[in-house]
Amino acid sequence: MKQLDEFEVEFIEYTGLAMQADGLPKIAGRIFGLLIISDDLLSFSSIAETLQVSRGSVSTNTRLLESLGIARRVSLMGERQDYFRLPDNPYSSLIEGFAGRTRNYLRALDKTLNKAPEDSFAWKRLKNHKTFYETAQSNSELLIKELKEIL
Known part of the structure; x- marks a missing residue:
């Protein structure tokens, strides 16, 4: 890279801090920031080297980003390692989650309300x-629809 x-x-650092403020690991945010600005597939090694973090940290946090729908794992024929990229519309995936x-x-909450005296x-x-x-x-549903239309 x-x-x-x-x-x-x-930008990478700001993204890390922003995601940390939302309760996610700072390194996950830094990886997300790196994916946003990268036009190439990124290997574990290149992410670790660029961000100066361990491969274990990259592994843990890319799995988290995958579960949020904001990182996509890609395998290349003949390659032993996986690569990562930003999905086509990660922003609607965040809101869908x-x-x-x-x-x-x-x-x-409905179950609790039904048990509480009115x-x-x-x-x-x-x-x-x-x-x-x-x-x-309801606003999330509207936002998802709008993001899918404009992005």
Whole structure:
């Protein structure tokens, strides 16, 4: 992989910090940032070397990014190692993951609401909490549709 320009290094670091602020490992964010700016397939080795991290860290965090739908593993015939690239539309994949988790949470929240007395303080708070997640869910669906249309 070519030497990174200063703006690329800054972007990779900003992406790492942003994803860390969202509760993900900083290295996962750094790998995601690297995938965003790379026009080539990236091997484990090139990711580790470029970011100056261990291959084990690359392995752990690329699996995480794959599970989020924002990294794609690619095998090349005759090659022993895997390569990674950014999927065609990783941004809708991120929101789809959030939307799926939100749907599951809303089902669990409904079970709790059905057991709570409707005149209780907890029920009122749970109802507001549910409204928040229902709004997030419906807006996520709209965002997914829009992202698929424009990207």
